[in-house]
Amino acid sequence: MAAELVGGAFLSAIIQTLFDKLATREMVDFIRGVKHDIGLNLLDKLKIALRSVDALVNHAEERQTTDLHTREWLNDLKDIMFKAEDLMDEISVLASSRKLEAYSGSSSIRKVSCPSLGRFREKMESIIENFENLVKQKDVLGLREGVDEKTFKNFQTTSLVGKSSIYGRNADKDNVIKHLLSASNDFSFRFEGHRNNYPSKRTRYMSYSKLQLDDLEKMMATCENLRTFLPSQVLSWPRCLNNEAVSSLISKHRSLRILSLSHCGNFTVVPDFLGDLIHLRYLDLSVTPISKLPESTCSLHNLQTLLLLNCACLAELPQKMGRLTNLRCLDIRGTKLSEIPLQMGNLTNLQTLTGYVLGSEGGSGIEELKNFPFLKGKISISNLQNIIDPQEAIKENLLRNMQLDRLMLSWSANADDSKNVRNILHWLEPPKTLKKLTIRNFGSTSFPPWLGDFQFLKLASICLYDCVNCVLLPTLGQLPSLKALSLVGFSSVIYVDEVFYNKSSMEMKQFQRQEITPFKCLETLHFENMPQWQEWLPFREEKGDEKLAFPCLKQLYIKYCPQLKAVNWIQKLPTLEKIVIEKCEQLEVAVPPNIRELQLECCEKASIQRPLPRLLNLTISSYNEVESLFQVIDNGSSCIQKLRISSCPLTQKLPCNGIANTLKSLNLTNCENIEFPMNQCFSYLESLCISCSCNSLRSFTIDMFPKMAHLEIRRCQNLESLVVSGVQAQNLQSLNSLKICECPNFVSFPEGGLAAPNLTNLHLEKCKNLNSLPCQMNKLLPSLMTLNLKECPELESFSEGGLPDSLNFLEIFHCAKLFTNREKWNLQKLPSLRSFAIAGSCQDEESFPERWLLPPTLTSFHILALWNLKYLYEDNLQRMTSLETLGIACCPKLQYMPAKLPSSISSLHIMTSICSIIPHIGCKCNATCWIYIWLIFCFFLCSVVSMIPKWKIGNSTEPFEDYIGLRVVVRYLQHAPQALVGLHLHHFGHDPDSPCHAAKPR
Template structure:
């Protein structure tokens, strides 16, 4: 079997496409209107069919016959030219149906640059410099009425420009001429970068990459460049702030990408691109051209992240449009929501904003969102702050915007109605995966969402009128026997200031829930789900009145809670890795560490009744996963577990404002071998470091206003900590007049900070003389300090 090359197979297929285009009704009608007789058109068809037949045979012979190979190459060029010609004919045929926009041409202005020579040395040009100086100073030059021109000629790269720069900046020139100016044709130099692509008159794809930004005036050059690329199908631009008017002359263009540019407005000539199929405008423009409706072949209009306020009129004429992420309803003369009626092929995401501008419910009805079966994500937004909005009208509008049952994701923002329409939560939406309801301040109840079989994410934010989450929320009115929220994985309640009661459904509710958030629900007083077998993250924050026991959650990895949440003594959390408690219940006087064998991080904040971290009598669990321990503002905290804290991988401890704490964990030097950071702040009763001292790998030590510890500083044993790099000491000890004592600090110290010693008068030079690694010394709020020592600090730079 003969081998047929892929390139020639594609050529054969391409030739058939050209044949089909010739036979299209639009082109035939156009040729007839131009009085081109049918006989010529028929002859062209026959020629194309003959070429296709010959091509099939030639593809098999080209491997051994060079002449056939050359003929195929010429045919390939001819086919591309024919395709361009037919594309122009199709464009003109379409233009005859639509009004063409006039375009204007922009010309480039040269940019200013420097006359400074390169900083590197220049050798061997002294004779040339002297010769040019003599020409300038000659009698002929000085007596000339015109301008004396001394040309410097030669091939590129021999240093003509460098020589001119040396002359321009020479002291003789500066003394001899009152005025001078450097002139250079930079446009020519910049344009040279594009000489090769500009010669490619048939170029079909142009992608402006990172190199595009190397020239500051590329935005001005692009107009001239596009004149050479009239056959472009694909154009991607970056680093420009204005799209040239000439872009409207690119009749063949199918794809235009200007995302993330500085372009705010598009030229009206863009609306002459009748063949354009994809237009990517994300994160740049603020306004669309008024004649966008003429882009009748447009299929993808990506306006994600734009600051549009309304859509242009007649955008509904883009009947082939498949992608339109953002639609803005006009206020007065702008586009009505009815423009969406004819956009039947929309797919993916659609966000409809400014729904307060829908003045007639009938307009929303005609949109027929329920017929747009290819939409997967729908966002419905009213403008925030329109509190005088007709509440009944808002509900009627939402009622009519019922989407197709294929929808996967629904978001409703700033809705002004007091209740939701019946379609929201209907079990027929069997593909619904995500629902976000945000800032629906006037709603008195939540919609019945429990019977959506595939719902995985539910986020409810700023419902200021909801007092209770009850059985209606679970959708119990349905005849189904399936448990509610059987697929839900993420549930979040945020900013519900009037919510007081959560009625818990009895049975297997929330069996798949992975994350639960309850934030800023200040009146919620009791009841959490009892058993959440799949839960991995629980966040309860800003719920000061919530008095409840944590649910049974054996898979829990992360727990963050405040208020009066109780840790039930019969619950075990074998998978918990992160624990953050703020406030804590009255019964939380001890944190039983054996409940959390896999903890990596412990943070206890403002737990007023917390007295200790404890273990059951006789047990000494090894917290092998623990890496961080922080305890702040726990005024009654007094002790760590008896026998010490066995955490071989603990790297950081912070203890702050624990006014009754007297001692650190026992055996730190052996039980905490990985500790590298220790911060102790505002613990006035803390007396000293534990027996045996601190771990040898400690690198950072901060002691802030722990005066009893500082008074016993000679017992610290820091000189044996050969890894210690940073030491910060803040103290208002009045008895300290000289500091530091000799041999107090280790020689490895690189950073030393001393603050707020009210009676410190001098620094002990002998305490510094062995600190040969010290790089930074900070001294502050030591008002009586008079001078620095002569010895010991000579290696520091001030």
């Protein structure tokens, strides 16, 4: 029943859409242009045919679950409807083009070629004939017109299924819901990487979560008229969607309505024939390295959504963007656009425009904003310094009547015409519905009156950045809903006084009579980079008494205000929970007793005179009074859970008697002379990081921390060992991660081994005297998944018994002695090992890896900086039947790649000398199979590329001959894996004696 509802709603929606399009004025006017009223007769016939099939749809939907012939009839009907909708689109686009050409004066409205009309007439006649043929089949199929619709009347066609109303048989329920939400099994397809499951010729809507080159080619060969192509989720960009693949997709599927190429990192050039997708409604090119859009984009008259978010290389838009009159949404955040093209004001249907960039010459002016009456949501207007005459350009308040809730206004950093800037901001008063306002580089000395107007009832966030000429902060205390305020870069402000809270004295009296509290809803206040600021006065009533402002303030940030002196009055704020003070050397502050988080950095005069019983998080950096601070807070009543101390001149034992039973996280950085209290039991400490600190620490008793989950010791110069004092098997249950880095004297782990049954990550780096790993790792570390061993030159072997079976990821970098003893590793016995990387360990070896070294379960294998490596063992690689990624980097002598690679490989990365390896790839094999090779050079790009056509691969007689940009399509090996997506070659060095050095760039 539910399936019938879905299908019925789907078909009814298409039929209704066709009726609506047939009734539009542009359709009727266009058809009237056909001689002898042939067009109008065709319109009438099409309407009759639609009504005839519409009358049969309900009964057909009712019978399709039991009658395969009826289901096929419905599928044929959908096919014809899709074609009819395409035809309506084509006519609509042509009609729009004629209208635009007539408007521009470039041609007459009657100048339409007869062949175009004839082509449309032939298509419409064919569609009508197909509809009539379907109607003729009703008697054969037993379909009746006007079937009672009681089956459908009690159900909502807009809500497909309510999950909460289905009970029992959960697996079947999930399958049914998945089936229903697909709208039509034959027409919708989702590819998730299953090689035996590909779309059919009827597929119109396709999504994917995993996509590789051969999958794309097979799907494109099967599908004929896709309408939707988009990722179901963005996990990583699909490498196979490069310029050629996208061009093939666009050229074959001209009926696309929805196209998403978001996050396609290999898609760099948008093809000119993008404009042929005249049916396109939604185009997403976000996070792609494209630098421009072709002018043909302006032919997409049906386009409603264009997403260019974070296209960091995009520097310009097509000049005729104003032709996209149906555009509703344009997102250009994160681009390099320097201006918006002329005639953008023609886009009168725009509802979302994230950015409006004013050009210095030739671009759209600010006055065109008045043509966007439906604009809503958020907009950023930048380069406001390009407005020369604000009163002439802005004859009325452009933004006041828009439905905006977020607005950002910005000038260039060197805009300094104070009067002109202030007038511009005056005329850009936003609507009273605004919720968030951001202003950057405002160059005037004062703000216009509307900023801070209490009539902005919904304004909750204000951010003002780099207003360097302002001598007074704007009056913002009257805003009734303001919750977050950031004031950054007010270089000329010296005093913050009553103007910050109220306006003129007369308004102030009225303000007080109404008993309105300044900043009554403000929760977060941020001051930063105000080098001249000296004094912050509290709010006072006319009679002189202090009246409480900021009654709801929770967080206060004061950063880089070196001349600010006393703000002791903030201790009276009842709700203040977090204070952050950085680089305020003169600031005297009294901390409220109820504070929960405190950060002090480079503030010599900030002091705490009384206990802080509610303090949870404390961060102290470059603070000379840390010892006196602890005398106050470490009194037994503290409940500090997170403590971070850095660059403080402590010369005694860390004073933590009062917080040892509450502390959960402790971080000590750049405190070399501090003494760590190893005789103190930290009952609840979960995370400990010691970096460049505690030089007196020689042994670390690890079982003094029964709750410890993460331990990191870095650059502790005299640390020699980890030890245990009790029964470690019971006391190290919580340890999950252990990192010891750059401890040159560290030599040993606890005698008998490190019994940490839940340890998953062990990282040892730059411990130059360490010669052994913990004992019995295979038994005492049963959960270990990641092992990183880096630059431990004296490390000789793994512990007796080998590594634990649970190991999943192994890195061995620059451990020469350990590499020499690799025959004892027994990695081939590790059932869970999936990723292995080796670097900088091979001194004399010319080939690698040996047959017995690695397990067949490996999926990722990387070889780095093996300077003498010349060969890769082909047979050994073939044994890795699960290998998906093979990476080789900085192996300058590598000359020969295996002729055969495992068929499971999907990604091959070679980052080494191009000149040495290219001539020898697969030198013993026939070149009959195509793959794509991306050549990415760091240096001497043109010189290397100029040599490519001269190189041969294997026995092939064909050189590298077709390269576009950095992509070269080559004939490769007969045995190349079918799943291979790309061979990435990176040139990190250059041999001056190589032939590439003398080649001239093209």
